[in-house]
Amino acid sequence: MSNPKYKRVLLKISGEALAGDAGRGLDFDVIGRVCEVIKKCSAEGVQVGVVVGGGNFWRGVKDGGDKMERTRADHMGMLATTLNCLAVADVLEQHGVPVRVQTAIEMRSIAEPYIRSRAIRHLEKGRVVIFGCGTGNPFFSTDTAAVLRAAEIDADVILLAKNIDGVYSADPRKDASAVKYDAITYDEILAQHLEVMDSTATSLSMDNKIPVVLFALKDPENIYRVVMGEKIGTVIKEVK
Template sequence: MAVDKPVFKRVLLKISGEALSGDKHFGLDFDVIKSVCHVIKKCVEMGVEIGIVVGGGNFWRGTKDGGGKIERTRADHMGMMATVMNCLALADVLEQMDVSVRVQTALEIKAVAEPYIRLKADKHLKNGRVVIFGCGTGCPYFSTDTAAVLRAAEIEADVILLAKNIDGVYSADPKLDPNAVKYDTISYDEVLAQKLTVMDSTATSLSMDNHIPVILFALKDPENILRVITGEKIGTIVG
């Protein structure tokens, strides 16, 4: 079956750590990771330049797991380390599929990854390499969603793809409210005003200020990444 042409040249894909754990809800599910990487490979072969920011919640969530037990900054740094494990797992599976990839981290970890340098990341992307960004922003108190928006702005991505465990933005939590309505499109102002949990408010404001559209969709079917990149209307567009 023929695949439509991509509507985006350069994208920033944000993958939650929890999504990589599959039904186990902790650690890594390599069947899930392989299916995600297989779709990423298809997108690269279509000429799409892909940067990836991955969360670390499948191993450690700073505010949730460390809250009240250890100092916040240290808890957040532990979360940054968790993202690196996910980055290396994604990189290895992609390399097994003959996809050229580089891992760059906001905290310097010379033995396993390049330090994040914007111009170097840009060069990698232009050369067809997937660039996986680890350690979030490198600063405590900022989420990996904020890191995704920051990296998207820095690499001048056309769009931010939020691959999560939910298939769009709803007026309320659909697990708790059977009357929750799913939005096809919604503005940043509405997201902030209604306090919807698309991203945290810092990430949403940063995305709004830099005029970067966000598409939120479910990663349960990894082919959704390809569908969004080729212009199919799924999930919710925030912009």
């Protein structure tokens, strides 16, 4: 049996992915399948950190629009991520996986405050750590939070689980001639203005030399496949 390619990973899951086909709220069948695969990775000795988005409940810029002050709208988005963190944590525990939730905004009654050394200690003990509230600051996406936490915990790779199976030269839903890349550089992502992550997240991963693998969460087993070294989705790194 092959060994995992990565020892410590940061898995980013969008809130929309947790909503399943409904697009809003929580689909516990989807969450259950994701948690089964996280358990499978953990059983292989892989240390797993998770950042979850909140778009299935609230997206600060999109939902707040010009109706709310941006900072307050983003704070609501951070609370939305916490809802998702608690849901994923509960399902992981139902699957027998030890888990801790840490939030960038203190809410000690329901989660630990984010402390880097404590997070790393949890990972070393085989616990899954779920990071909530993004970076704790407005104007920053949860993709940026994922890169930041990956850098802080010294993750080997960022696993970007999306509703698309890789990086394309254009939106494949709108352009039939769009080409899927097996590998692409950070510079190419920025130069072509590809909507993979926001530019802040892309630049931060480039500056810290953290590879990113983008793949479809439609089949949660893709998480395990990537961890074990299979060529799934698109690899984003310094050089091809």
